[in-house]
Amino acid sequence: MPQITYREAVRHALAEELTRDPNVVVMGEEVGQFQGAYKVTQGLLEKFGPLRVADTPISEAGFIGMGIGASMLGVRPVMELMFWSFYSVAFDQILNNAANVRYMSGGQINCPIVIRGPANGGTNVGATHSHTPENVLAAHPGVKVVVPSTAYDAKGLLKSAIRDNDPVFFLENTMLYGEKGEVPDEEYLIPLGKADVKREGKDLTIVTYGRPVIQSLAVAELLSKEHDISAEIIDLRTIRPLDIDTVLASVRKTHRVLIVEEQKPFCGVGAQLTYMIQAEAFDELDAPISRLCTIDAPAIYSPPVEVEQLPNPQRILKAALALLD
Amino acid sequence: MSKKPSATIDKKPAAPVSYGQAPVNASLTAEQKIELYRQMVRIRRFEERSHRAYTGKNAAGGANIGGFLHLYNGQEAIAVGCCSLMGKHDHVITAYRDHGHAIAVGMDTKALMAELYGKITGCSKGKGGSMHFFSPERNYWGGHGIVGGQIPLGVGLAYGVKYKGHKGSAMAFMGDGAVNQGAVHEAYNLAALWNLPCVFVIENNGYSMGTSQARSSAGELAKRAEGYGIAWAVCDGHDVYEVRATMDKYLTIAREECKPAVVEIDTYRYRGHSVADPDNTYRTKAEIEEYRRTKDPIQVFQAILLAEGVLTEASAEKIDEAAVAEAEAAAEFADASPYPTAEDIQKDVYWESDNPDQRTSQGRLFFN
Numbered sequence: 001m002p003q004i005t006y007r008e009a010v011r012h013a014l015a016e017e018l019t020r021d022p023n024v025v026v027m028g029e030e031v032g033q034f035q036g037a038y039k040v041t042q043g044l045l046e047k048f049g050p051l052r053v054a055d056t057p058i059s060e061a062g063f064i065g066m067g068i069g070a071s072m073l074g075v076r077p078v079m080e081l082m083f084w085s086f087y088s089v090a091f092d093q094i095l096n097n098a099a100n101v102r103y104m105s106g107g108q109i110n111c112p113i114v115i116r117g118p119a120n121g122g123t124n125v126g127a128t129h130s131h132t133p134e135n136v137l138a139a140h141p142g143v144k145v146v147v148p149s150t151a152y153d154a155k156g157l158l159k160s161a162i163r164d165n166d167p168v169f170f171l172e173n174t175m176l177y178g179e180k181g182e183v184p185d186e187e188y189l190i191p192l193g194k195a196d197v198k199r200e201g202k203d204l205t206i207v208t209y210g211r212p213v214i215q216s217l218a219v220a221e222l223l224s225k226e227h228d229i230s231a232e233i234i235d236l237r238t239i240r241p242l243d244i245d246t247v248l249a250s251v252r253k254t255h256r257v258l259i260v261e262e263q264k265p266f267c268g269v270g271a272q273l274t275y276m277i278q279a280e281a282f283d284e285l286d287a288p289i290s291r292l293c294t295i296d297a298p299a300i301y302s303p304p305v306e307v308e309q310l311p312n313p314q315r316i317l318k319a320a321l322a323l324l325d
Numbered sequence: 326m327s328k329k330p331s332a333t334i335d336k337k338p339a340a341p342v343s344y345g346q347a348p349v350n351a352s353l354t355a356e357q358k359i360e361l362y363r364q365m366v367r368i369r370r371f372e373e374r375s376h377r378a379y380t381g382k383n384a385a386g387g388a389n390i391g392g393f394l395h396l397y398n399g400q401e402a403i404a405v406g407c408c409s410l411m412g413k414h415d416h417v418i419t420a421y422r423d424h425g426h427a428i429a430v431g432m433d434t435k436a437l438m439a440e441l442y443g444k445i446t447g448c449s450k451g452k453g454g455s456m457h458f459f460s461p462e463r464n465y466w467g468g469h470g471i472v473g474g475q476i477p478l479g480v481g482l483a484y485g486v487k488y489k490g491h492k493g494s495a496m497a498f499m500g501d502g503a504v505n506q507g508a509v510h511e512a513y514n515l516a517a518l519w520n521l522p523c524v525f526v527i528e529n530n531g532y533s534m535g536t537s538q539a540r541s542s543a544g545e546l547a548k549r550a551e552g553y554g555i556a557w558a559v560c561d562g563h564d565v566y567e568v569r570a571t572m573d574k575y576l577t578i579a580r581e582e583c584k585p586a587v588v589e590i591d592t593y594r595y596r597g598h599s600v601a602d603p604d605n606t607y608r609t610k611a612e613i614e615e616y617r618r619t620k621d622p623i624q625v626f627q628a629i630l631l632a633e634g635v636l637t638e639a640s641a642e643k644i645d646e647a648a649v650a651e652a653e654a655a656a657e658f659a660d661a662s663p664y665p666t667a668e669d670i671q672k673d674v675y676w677e678s679d680n681p682d683q684r685t686s687q688g689r690l691f692f693n
Contacts, residue, residue: 025488051488054519056515057511057514057515057518059511059514059515061477061507061508061511062477062480062508062511062512062514062515063477063511063515064477065474065476065477065478065480065481065508065511065512066477066478066480066481066484066512066515067481068477068478068481069418069466069477069478069479069480069481069482069483069484069485069495070481070482070484070485070488071481072461072466072478072481072482072485073416073481073482073485073486073489074485074489075484075485075488075489092471092474092508093474093477093478093508096470096471096474097469097474097475097478101459101467102673102674102675102676103452103453103673103674104449104452104453104457104459104467104468105449105452105453105457105459105461105467105468105673106447106448106449106450106451106452106453106459106673107450107672107673107679108449108459108460108461109459109461109466110676112676141671141674141675141690141691142674142675144675144686160685160686163685164677164685164686165676165677165680166675166676166677189685191685191686191687192685192686192687192688193686193687193688193689193690194686194687194688195688238686238688240690241686241687241688241689241690242688242689242692243687243688243689244688244689245688272692276692
């Protein structure tokens, strides 16, 4: 199977959906002539032309709102946020208009928009550019939130997101754009809301998503080789809808849960997961649920210290061992 | 409520006639002119009836209508004039003072009143309320609660019209307070940059809530369009003929040349910002009365139509009586309708949860 990067996988998904459906358009800052701030959209302008791949001004409230309005008329805009951190300047559009318009109209209006872009720390760009808003977004009924960790998942999930009739917020990761993975040439879709058991195990369950999946897989390898511990890695892939059943099945198998998220702890995705696991599998737990998050402060700039603030293999390993202690 | 037109409707200011000669108005049949008049009266009577419902009590002693109620009294010529120009591919979006536009695009006043009452028979099934009327089948896209937040959506409607290759337009309505919101300026820029057929309509009633234009906005409102190279105009919103003549010009340019415009329409609201506004701190009763006496859009148009011989005192009276009866019937319908149930709360959230047989995603959508 060919190996392609996460970046290429996203690009291929965009290209395939642009080819398949003439209502799909790609818009955002620097997506066309500049070839994408992170080169995700490289070559798409040349292939599909400026009507399908459109450069917008730096004007997130304006162009995201425009995409939402166009989606109400049946256009299927895929809007790139150069960083998901910039969602804050389009917050009203994203979470008042896109999330609510179907409900407030009594179900008369669909909003088939995709907003995608990277949402991660680890690139030493400081607090304003390192937000991971999946919890904020997913707190709004009416929206779907996807956070893929691999090239294969990114492609299959983005294609599903573009075909979805509800607003889908797709959170990528600049630290993963260059990571290669096996992606078949033939077309495939991955349904939203289906978690993936990335590694099977029996001693503890690590529930995670996004870049910490990759780190957790490395830790699981270490746990196996050096500590004779078998960790099961659940990649949620989608935050909302949430595949809690796959999580619960794993809890029933391992009886110990470590949640790893590249997020601040307060009211994070892990907090929601913890509630659901204790509510639905309390008797299955042999230890309190453990949680490893980004250390609770704005993103620090200092490059070596930012590594310590985020989940990293050392922190994950320590948390896993503590859970089995 | 009196079945007679209100006292202020008896005054007949000098009728301006020049805009009546504009082709878009001169070509109207007598019946079409009467229909414009009828719509304005229907809006006025609907708003009066909804105000009465808001301040009154239901049979159980509770409120008929909750939350906010932003009334359109005094501004009727704008919604009616603008929406009367709509063709198949012309779209409308507005802010929270949205009842007039809803009636002008042809929504059923029973469904509108029921929405105010929070009933399942409401146009949004009781889920939107006063600020959130929608009728996509009539190209009416709301009804939005955040000042200026709907304007980028309006540009998106214009984009959609153009992308689909239709000859049409979007009218994006806002109040005078909205011109100070950043989203409006981002929308102007995009519409100009991408040559989108969007006509931005500033309904300038002089007050952004309780803050007068002089206290909230520097410079001339519509003229801000110049910075974006957008054509602009100011017109009198008390004369439905002038509204139509002005808007026809810019809508035609939008449809034919795919160019945006900003049209500021001077108007006045008789009621407070919302019904909760005591309306006694920022303007005088004398000012309101002066507008009612000299500028009332219904009186102005009635005088024109009487002078044209299109309307008679008797036919005007009949139209008014019918409008009162329609509003009363709407209130009775709303009152008699059931509320949504607790089971309805989680309907209309996701397309997928409403269409489970076509669902492609998995996992839980709701968390209780």
